Amino acid sequence: MKPIPLFGTGIKSLSSTITAQRRINCFYDIRADEDKSKIVIRGTPGSFSQYTLTDGPIRGWRVVGDYKYVVAGSTVFLVANDHSFSILGTISNTGQYVTMDDNSIQLIFVDGSRGYALALPAGAPTLITDANFPNGATTVAVLNTRAICEVPNSRSYYVSSQLDVTLWTPIIFGTKENSSDLLIAVDVLNGMLILWGPKNMECWQDIGTSPNPYSRVNGLSQTWGLAAKYSRALLNNSMIFLAQNPQGGVQVMTLNNYVPHRVSTSDIENIITSFTVFSDALGLTYMVDGHPMYQLTFPSANRSFLFDSLTGMWYETQSGVGDNVRHFANLGIVFHTENYVSDANSGVGYQLSASLFTESGAAIKRMVTSRHVRLDGNEFAISDINLEVEVGGALTVGQGSNPQIMMQVSIDGGKTFGPERWKSLGRQGQFRKQVNWDRIGSARDFVFRFTMTDPVQWVITLGEAVISPGTEAMQ
Numbered sequence: 277m278k279p280i281p282l283f284g285t286g287i288k289s290l291s292s293t294i295t296a297q298r299r300i301n302c303f304y305d306i307r308a309d310e311d312k313s314k315i316v317i318r319g320t321p322g323s324f325s326q327y328t329l330t331d332g333p334i335r336g337w338r339v340v341g342d343y344k345y346v347v348a349g350s351t352v353f354l355v356a357n358d359h360s361f362s363i364l365g366t367i368s369n370t371g372q373y374v375t376m377d378d379n380s381i382q383l384i385f386v387d388g389s390r391g392y393a394l395a396l397p398a399g400a401p402t403l404i405t406d407a408n409f410p411n412g413a414t415t416v417a418v419l420n421t422r423a424i425c426e427v428p429n430s431r432s433y434y435v436s437s438q439l440d441v442t443l444w445t446p447i448i449f450g451t452k453e454n455s456s457d458l459l460i461a462v463d464v465l466n467g468m469l470i471l472w473g474p475k476n477m478e479c480w481q482d483i484g485t486s487p488n489p490y491s492r493v494n495g496l497s498q499t500w501g502l503a504a505k506y507s508r509a510l511l512n513n514s515m516i517f518l519a520q521n522p523q524g525g526v527q528v529m530t531l532n533n534y535v536p537h538r539v540s541t542s543d544i545e546n547i548i549t550s551f552t553v554f555s556d557a558l559g560l561t562y563m564v565d566g567h568p569m570y571q572l573t574f575p576s577a578n579r580s581f582l583f584d585s586l587t588g589m590w591y592e593t594q595s596g597v598g599d600n601v602r603h604f605a606n607l608g609i610v611f612h613t614e615n616y617v618s619d620a621n622s623g624v625g626y627q628l629s630a631s632l633f634t635e636s637g638a639a640i641k642r643m644v645t646s647r648h649v650r651l652d653g654n655e656f657a658i659s660d661i662n663l664e665v666e667v668g669g670a671l672t673v674g675q676g677s678n679p680q681i682m683m684q685v686s687i688d689g690g691k692t693f694g695p696e697r698w699k700s701l702g703r704q705g706q707f708r709k710q711v712n713w714d715r716i717g718s719a720r721d722f723v724f725r726f727t728m729t730d731p732v733q734w735v736i737t738l739g740e741a742v743i744s745p746g747t748e749a750m751q
Contacts, residue, residue, distance in 0.1 A: 279662070279740035282724060283315050284647035287590055288690070289546040296690025296723045299591040300643040302734070303567060306587050317736040319642050320582070320593060321564050322632030323617065325624050327359045332623025336374025336385060339611050343397055345383055347374040348623040352394070352401045355625070357612065365400040367392055373506055373607075377418040377464075384423050384441040388414045391425065393441045408444040410434045414505065417464040420482050420489070422448075424469065426459045433462055433471065435488060447487045454478055454497040461505050465515055468493070468534065472508075474520060475501040479534050500529060500536040504557035509570060509608070511561045512585055516570050518548075518557050526554060528572065528583065539583060544590050551577040560608030562615035564630050571603065575620070578602045597641040597729050604635065633731040642728050645690065649722040649741050657744035658716035661724060664738035665701055665709050679730035681711060687719035701732070716741075 285304075286295035305316040331349035338345050344355040350369035355361045372388035383394050384404075390411055391404040410433075413425035423436040431452040437443040452459045455476035463470040469480040469490055479496035482489050500519045502508070503526045507518035511530065519529040519536060526548055528540035540548075548554050553576035560571050566586065571593060573580040580603035582591040595604040605617035605626070615628040626636065634640060649658070661683065679701040684693035702709040716722070722741065728734055 279742050280649055281315075282646040282649070282661075282739035282741060283317065283644065283736075285589060286647065287541070287543040287547075287592075288645070289543040289550075292690035292723075295543070295647065296645055296686070297647055298643065298645040298725075301591075301593055301640050302642050302644055303564075303569075303582065303584050303591055304587055304589050315739075317644055317734075317739075319633065319640070319734040320591075321562075321615075321628040321630045322640060322731075323626040323628050323635050324632055325636050326616070326627045327355065327361060327625050329353055329361060329623030329625070330363075332619070333621055334607060334618035334623055334625065335372070335387070336376055337607065337609050337618070338376035338378065338383065338385075339609060340378050340383065340396060342612075344609070344611055345376065345385075345394075346625070347376075347385065347387070352392075354398055359625075362398075364394060364398060367401055367403075372414065375415045377416050377423065379418050379421045379423065379439055379441060381439060382441050384416055384418070384436075386413045386416045386425060388412065391416070391441075402442075404442050404444075406442060406444045408434065408446050410444075415461040415463070417462045417469070419464045419467070419469050422489070424462050424464075424490075426462050426471075429458060431456070431459050431473075433459060435490070445487070450480065450488050450490055452476070452478055453492055455499075457501065461502060461508065463508060463515065465510075465531065465534075466513070470515075470534075472502040472505075474503070475499070475522075477501065477536075496534050498534075498536055504555050504559075507557040507559040507572060509559035509561045511570055512568055516559065516561070516583075516585075518554070518559070518572065525549065528570075530585075539585070539588065541590060544581065547579075547581075548574070551579075553577065558606055560605060560617060562608055562610075562617075562628055564628075571605065571608070573602050573606070575602065594641065595635055595638070597639055633733060639729045639731065642734050644726050644736070646722075646724040646726075646739070648689070649724070650720065651743070653720060655718055655720050657718040658722060658741050659714060659744040660742040661713045661716060662738065662740050662742065663711040663726065663736055665711055666733070666735040666737060679728065679732045681726055681728045683713055684725045684727075685716060686723040686725070687717070687721065689721050690723040693723075693725055701728075701730070718744075 286297040331351040334348045346353040352364045376385040392401045394401045410427040412428035423441040435448040457473035457475040461472040471478045480490040503520040504518040529536040570583040606620040607618040
C-alpha cells in the first residue's frame with residue numbers, strides 16, 4: 277500500500293477531531309514539482325541582539341536614511357549603521373505605542389498624549405505647542421510634505437503646514453464622510469490617505485485644493501473597520517490588518533487596490549474570536565527567503581500567529597519551550613535590508629536571521645502535528661513513520677551536538693498523546709538523516725506530533741506513514 281503523507285494545511289481551532297494540525301515556529305515551502313513531496317517544512321528565523329538601549333521598552337521606531345529613530349521608555353535614541361546609539365532627548369512616557377513619519381527634513385511622532393518634532397538628522401525632540409495640533413492623536417502620516425493626525429474622539433483629521441510639522445491651522449482639516457463611526461487611525465499607502473474607523477474605511481487623495489488639499493475618492497469607501505489599531509503593517513506594497521467585518525466578526529485582511537481581501541481562515545478566526553480581548557493585537561512583517569511574513573500577536577491572550585503571504589498558510593510562533601505562549605517581539609522594522617524586531621519588555625533590538633537557530637541563545641521550540649491518518653474509519657496498523665530531515669550539521673559540543681527529535685502518537689483524534697519517543701538527527705557532518713519509528717500499532721485514527729528544541733537547522737523534506745502488510749485483513 278502506498279505510504280500516506282503526514283502533513284496538511286489545517287490548524288487546530290474548534291476541535292482536534294476536525295483537525296489536530298499545529299505548526300509552531302516553522303513554515304512550509306510548497307514545491308510545485310513535488311520532487312520528493314509537495315510540502316517541505318522549514319524553521320522560522322532565529323534572532324540575536326544587536327543593541328541594548330539604556331531605556332525601554334521600545335515604543336516606536338522609524339528608519340530615515342542611514343539612521344533609525346527609536347523611542348524607548350521616555351528616551352529618543354538615534355541608532356547608526358554600526359548599531360551604536362546616542363540620546364537625542366526625552367519625552368513623556370505615556371506607556372503607549374509611538375507612531376512616526378517624516379517629511380524629509382523633520383520627524384514627527386505622537387504617543388497618544390502629545391506630538392513631537394525633531395529636525396533631521398539629529399535634532400532634539402521638541403513638543404509641538406501649536407494650539408491647533410490635535411493632542412491625544414495616536415497615529416500620524418505624511419502625504420506630500422504635510423503631516424496628518426486624527427482628532428481623538430471625532431471623525432476629523434487635522435493637517436500641518438507644508439514642510440513644517442510644528443505649524444497647524446484650524447482651516448486645514450477633513451472629516452470622514454461616508455460613515456458615522458469615529459476616525460481612529462490614519463495611514464498613507466502609495467500616495468493615498470487612508471482613514472480608518474472601527475466599522476468603515478475611506479481613501480482620500482491630494483487634489484491640490486485649498487485650504488484642505490485632500491478629497492475623498494468615490495467608490496473606495498469600504499464597510500470594513502479596524503478591529504485592532506496596531507495590527508496594521510505594510511506587506512507586499514500594500515497593508516495587512518485585523519479587520520472587523522459588517523457582521524461583527526474579525527478577519528485578517530489585505531488591501532488589494534484599496535479593497536479589503538480576506539487572508540485569514542475560519543480556523544484562525546475561530547481562535548481569535550475565542551480571545552477575551554483582541555483589540556490589542558500587534559502586527560509586524562518581515563521577509564525570509566522570499567516568504568513575506570505577517571506576525572500577529574495578541575498580548576492579552578499571550579498568543580502569536582504567522583501568515584505567509586507567498587503560500588497563504590498560517591502558523592503559530594512563540595518564544596520559549598512551553599505551550600500556547602506569545603512570541604517575544606512587539607514591533608518590526610527593516611534597516612538596510614535586514615529585519616529587526618523589538619523586545620516587548622526591554623530596550624533590546626534584535627536582528628532576525630534564517631541562519632540562526634536560537635533566540636539570542638535561548639532554545640526555539642519547533643513542533644508540527646500531523647493531519648489525521650485514517651482508512652475509511654476502519655482499524656488498521658502502521659508499521660513505520662518515516663521522516664527525512666536535513667539538519668545542516670550538528671554542533672561540536674553541548675546541546676545540539678547530538679540533536680534529537682521527539683515523536684508522540686495519538687489514537688484518540690489528537691486529544692491526548694502517548695509517551696515521548698526520541699530519535700537522533702545525526703551528529704556533525706550528517707547533513708541528511710532518515711528518521712524512522714517502527715511498531716506504531718493499530719487504531720482507527722492516528723495523529724503524530726514531532727518536536728525539536730536543539731539549536732540546529734530543521735528542514736523536513738518528507739513525512740509519511742507506512743501501512744502494515746495485511747491491514748486489509750483487519751477491515
